[in-house]
Amino acid sequence: YQRRVRGAEWETVKRQRFPRPEHKEFDKRTPGLFKEEWSGDTFIGLNAKTYFCRGDQIKYSSKGVSHAHKLTFDDYRAVLLKQPVDNQINRGFRMKQGNIHTYSVKKAGLNHFYVERKVLDNGLSTTYLDI
Numbered sequence: 323y324q325r326r327v328r329g330a331e332w333e334t335v336k337r338q339r340f341p342r343p344e345h346k347e348f349d350k351r352t353p354g355l356f357k358e359e360w361s362g363d364t365f366i367g368l369n370a371k372t373y374f375c376r377g378d379q380i381k382y383s384s385k386g387v388s389h390a391h392k393l394t395f396d397d398y399r400a401v402l403l404k405q406p407v408d409n410q411i412n413r414g415f416r417m418k419q420g421n422i423h424t425y426s427v428k429k430a431g432l433n434h435f436y437v438e439r440k441v442l443d444n445g446l447s448t449t450y451l452d453i
């Protein structure tokens with residue numbers, strides 16, 4: 323499911339939800355208004371803190387996955403549409419009994435599984451959990 327807000331409708335929504343340039347000082351302290359952190363043409367949100375934004379600049383977050391893994395838009399899109407689990411290997415150092423050891427852990431990186439809502443058959447829309 324994809325809904326695009328265009329033209330005059332977007333201008334109305336934007337003025338209701340985002341700070342207005344002509345009231346910058348007032349809106350900065352008004353509860354309920356959103357701050358625009360990114361603007362672009364594509365957004366893929368897999369889970370909380372796991373998203374990819376594409377536009378003039380690229381912004382992404384991947385909770386629990388090291389940024390050394392250089393994830394791309396295609397990685398996020400594949401997980402969204404095909405639902406594979408993207409496995410990653412996290413490596414690091416650990417102190418154990420006064421000695422430093424290296425470790426590597428294989429874990430699910432990007433994942434389509436969403437525990438807070440039920441994903442519908444189209445793979446994009448969600449609804450409440452039946453609990």
